[in-house]
Amino acid sequence: MKFIKPAVLVAALTLGAFPLATSAINAQDTISIVQTLSGTASWYGGKFHGRKTANGETYNQNALTAAHRYLPFGTEVVVTNSNNGESVVVRINDRGPFTGGRIIDLSREAASQIGMINSGTARVTVEVIG
Numbered sequence: 001m002k003f004i005k006p007a008v009l010v011a012a013l014t015l016g017a018f019p020l021a022t023s024a025i026n027a028q029d030t031i032s033i034v035q036t037l038s039g040t041a042s043w044y045g046g047k048f049h050g051r052k053t054a055n056g057e058t059y060n061q062n063a064l065t066a067a068h069r070y071l072p073f074g075t076e077v078v079v080t081n082s083n084n085g086e087s088v089v090v091r092i093n094d095r096g097p098f099t100g101g102r103i104i105d106l107s108r109e110a111a112s113q114i115g116m117i118n119s120g121t122a123r124v125t126v127e128v129i130g
Contacts, residue, residue, distance in 0.1 A: 033078075035128040037104075041079060042097055042121045045108030053094035061108035067094035068104050068126075075128060079104060081114040082123040088113040089129070 045061035053059045055073040066077070071092045080087040090110045097105040104126055108117070116122035 031129055033127045034130040037126040037128075038082075039103035039124065039126075040101055040121050041081075041104045041106055041111075041116065041124040041126075042099065042102050043106040043108055043111030043116065044096075055093050057093050059094065059107075063107055064088060064090045064110050064113075065093045065107045066090040066104050066110060067096035068092045069095060069097075071128065077104075078127040078129060079106065079110065079114060080125045080127070081116055082125060084115050086114040 044067070048059050049061045051059050053065075054067070059065075066079070068075075068077075071077070073092055075092045076089055077092065078087055078089050088106075088110045090106060094105070097103075102121070104124065106114075106116075111117050114122070114124075
């Protein structure tokens with residue numbers, strides 16, 4: 001069983017992924033990676049900002065969210081850029097990407113946090129946390 005990195009754990013706690021009463025030490029003991037995917041990530045923003053996502057939310061390019069083809073809405077995942085090791089925790093709230101060979105579409109903010117805005121795509125590891 002693989003445990004989540006402390007920096008990513010703090011981000012998950014900040015996003016409200018775990019009850020506030022859970023201390024960081026206890027949370028680290030109970031959070032594990034339940035599935036790992038590898039592939040290419042892309043990001044979307046601009047023209048989609050303010051439109052409805054597949055789960056009915058309004059898309060906010062400044063939020064830490066993502067689109068995935070089949071993971072359930074609300075699933076939280078750690079996305080790590082394989083080129084620089086930067087990670088971000090995002091919540092799945094949309095469907096996609098629909099371009100061949102891509103496994104996840106990140107919000108603009110999430111893409112920015114892992115350093116892939118300029119490149120548009122990046123090789124990533126996606127870890128489903130549970």
